[in-house]
Amino acid sequence: MLKIEGLRVELPGFALQDIHLEIANGDYFVLVGPSASGKTVLLETIAGMHRVSTGHIWLDQRDITGLEPERRQLGMVYQDCALFPHLSVAENIAFGLKVRGRPPSDIARQQERLVRLLDIGPLLARRTTRLSGGERQKVALARALMTDPEVLLLDEPLGALDPQTRENVREEIIKLHTELGLTIIHVTHDFEEAVAMGQNIAVIGAGAIRQVGPADEIFRHPDSEFVARFTMAVNVFPGRTEVGPAGTSTFVVADARLLTRSTVEGPCWAAIRPDSIQLVATSSEAGPDNRFTGQISRIINKGSVVEVTVDLPPAMTCLLTRHGFDQLDLAVGRPVCLVVPPAAVHLFQD
Amino acid sequence: MSKHPGSQLRGKSRGGGQSLNWVFTLLGMLILLFILVPLFKMVFLSNKQALGQALLDPQTLSSIGLTIYAALIATAIGFVLGVPLAYLFARREFPGKGILEGLIDLPIVVPHSAAGIALLFVFGSNFLVGRGFKAVGIQFIDSLAGIVIAMLFVSVPILITSAKESFRKVDVRLEKVARTLGASPWQAFARVTFPLAWRSILAGSLMMWARGMSEFGAVIILAYHPTVAPILVYQRFETYGLAQAIPVAAIMIMISALVFIGVQTLLRRRDAGA
The missing domain is CATH 3.40.50.300 (P-loop containing nucleotide triphosphate hydrolases)
Incomplete structure (x- = not known):
């Protein structure tokens, strides 16, 4: 050793x-x-x-x-x-x-x-x-x-x-x-x-x-x-967590409230990997299950994958395969819905 | 107006480039002629009979032999003492390094007669170092030892600078890898650093040798006798005139030219990675 x-x-x-x-x-x-x-x-x-x-x-x-x-x-x-x-x-x-x-x-x-x-x-x-x-x-x-x-x-x-x-x-x-x-x-x-x-x-x-x-x-x-950004988590936000009556934990950043399975309390950071976020091109309403609507503010073509940034706020970036992107027919300014699984919201105190 | 502004620009640039080439070539030719004409004239237009006589003249031959020998000793001393210093300059950081590197070059720029007087102050038999050497049978006034230290003083900066630059060109990571492979610092130096730097160091040594052979100012202060070639040229010129000085000077120029051709060949081989 x-x-x-x-x-x-x-x-x-x-x-x-x-x-x-x-x-x-x-x-x-x-x-x-x-x-x-x-x-x-x-x-x-x-x-x-x-x-x-x-x-x-x-x-x-x-x-x-x-x-x-x-x-x-x-x-x-x-x-x-x-x-x-x-x-x-x-x-x-x-x-x-x-x-x-x-x-x-x-x-x-x-x-x-x-x-x-x-x-x-x-x-x-x-x-x-x-x-x-x-x-x-x-x-x-x-x-x-x-x-x-x-x-x-x-x-x-x-x-x-x-x-x-x-x-x-x-x-x-x-x-x-x-x-x-x-x-x-x-x-x-x-x-x-x-x-x-x-x-x-x-x-x-x-x-x-x-x-x-x-x-x-x-x-x-x-x-x-530092590690979250270096490991390309991309969506890294400072905020705070609130614990609900049923023991559910919610991370609050700007106008968004994200359900999370993490148990960190108080002021903290959230890291959400872009490949964990699902983008839905329907006009679904925002809901309590981490569904958010917003407009696409940026699209970066990276060859086999496409990086799409949506202003919620905060601005959140997700990754789509080239095939998925082509099927959804996306463009800057178009309203879309993001779904963030609670397990993908990783909290930490820095 | 041209349909292709780019081609117009390229044409202008080519025209500008040509005028620059012409002007620079003309100016370069002037300085080349300034350097080469006196040297070539001395060698090729000197009286062949006088040149032949000079080559048979015992005093001339002994003087040239002494000059070559003394410069060789000076170069050998410069190599043994200067190359390690050059390595330290290239590889280590220490307080005052920048100042020392500057001071090392000082002998090149001070008037060489002044350098001779400075050496006389230290190595003269009235001074401590001179007395120390005298005690072991070495004295520097009018002796081979005096010629050697005068040559060493004015020419060793050339070798140190050349060796320093050649060590700097050797990637330090080669030494580091050699160490991790099991080489001691001495082995890393002997098997990696020196083999990669030797060509420039040898070129620097040849330059130092050639510079030592041509030294007049410092040598004449310390050792008018035995007579080295540059002093013999001066003596002949003063005593007998130009005609008697030319053959000795021409021989010295030919020796120096051979050294420089050798240096250039070595450096070209190094650059070609041979």
């Missing part, structure tokens, strides 16, 4: 503050956050590249806080792979074991295993400058895995790839995680990538961990405005 306790790292103009994390062996853990949130600094701190001001990093009961990077037994892959341009692919892959003074027979055996696993045999004699984006990632993964790291650190491994290559590399990384039982810490700014790949996720913002948990839990139940 990788355990981080009360970690603080001070850099010029930036600090990581009071980081606490526990990452189980074999976990695929994703550290996700916007640009300049500190995710790469945290990854590099785990790798031993920044001096820790306070706190500890434990790797399987071993305090590695003050250890040099070369003694931590961690593998690192950067977004652009950081392959050594003066060495061939084979020399890049062998680098780790060579500097550790391992005999050539060991190096050859380990290299053969990884070359077979990643299917990069034809690349071995090539210069790294002659590789495609996907090939570079595979070589960087092989190089990092040569030393049998206890934890593999991936810094935006899919960030610089085209969509097709990204899909291939994503599958390759998941295959490696499954087949080798690796513990992986993956850094990304893309929440969809985080949910697609991560078993557990930590959302980081302004140098602090904002929320940690299983991917699905973070997706459904953000516990702060």
Whole structure:
């Protein structure tokens, strides 16, 4: 297990503050956050590249806080792979074991295993400058895995790839995680990538961990405005809850009263994912069961889905499939009805 | 009026571009001629017989040999002491770094005779450092050691700056990855950083060597004897006139030209990623 306790790292103009994390062996853990949130600094701190001001990093009961990077037994892959341009692919892959003074027979055996696993045999004699984006990632993964790291650190491994290559590399990384039982810490700014790949996720913002948990839990139940907005809940409102005589809970925002299954009381925030809201093109009246009428104020075509914003108030955004949108024949200014399931109204105090 | 205003604009832009090319080429040609004509004239139009005699003249050959040798020693010292400093400038942050980086270039801009006097103040046998060296048998007045420190002082900033820039061009993440793979800081430097920076460092070393060989002002203050080539050219000119000075000067120009061709070849190979 990788355990981080009360970690603080001070850099010029930036600090990581009071980081606490526990990452189980074999976990695929994703550290996700916007640009300049500190995710790469945290990854590099785990790798031993920044001096820790306070706190500890434990790797399987071993305090590695003050250890040099070369003694931590961690593998690192950067977004652009950081392959050594003066060495061939084979020399890049062998680098780790060579500097550790391992005999050539060991190096050859380990290299053969990884070359077979990643299917990069034809690349071995090539210069790294002659590789495609996907090939570079595979070589960087092989190089990092040569030393049998206890934890593999991936810094935006899919960030610089085209969509097709990204899909291939994503599958390759998941295959490696499954087949080798690796513990992986993956850094990304893309929440969809985080949910697609991560078993557990930590959302980081302004140098602090904002929320940690299983991917699905973070997706459904953000516990702060920052996380709700970052996880693309889109409909995030400050308001208050009122508890009715029958124990029903209602969230009040602007002119809207939303029934909810959440039990947070008093002033709080609501997050409603746009894909949870149903849009009905009939002139149904507003009702007590979270049905609201309003006019469409904005339509954004996103290809396979269409984002439709309706002024209730407040303005609420829902997602329609392209097919559903075409069938409803919607246009800006047209009155429509939104149905918000009470279970989709997630409340939290920030 | 044109049906296609865009094409008119493009036409104007092409016309403007051509006039800029012509003006800049003309101005560039002037400065090129200013630099090259005296050098070429000295080499190609000098008396071939005199040039041949100069190449056989023991004093000339000994002077050129001494110049090359002293500049090589200065470059070797500059390499051993300057390259580590350049690495620190490129990779580390420390208080006063900006000021130190500026001061390092100072020897290039101070009058070199003044640099010689400043060195005399420190390395002269009446001063502490000079006395210290004298105690172990090294003195700097009228000696090879004096020539070397004069050359070192005025030319080492060239090597430091070149090495610093070449280290900066090496992505620091390559070193970080090397460390996570098990390399110590020394191994990361030796196996990753230096192999990627060596070409520019070597080019900087050649430039430093060439600059050291051409030094006159600082050397003449510290060591009029033994006579290095630039001082020999001056002596010949003062004593015998232009005709006797030209052959030695022409040989020095040819050596410098060879060094610069070498530097340019190295840098082109680096840029081509060879």
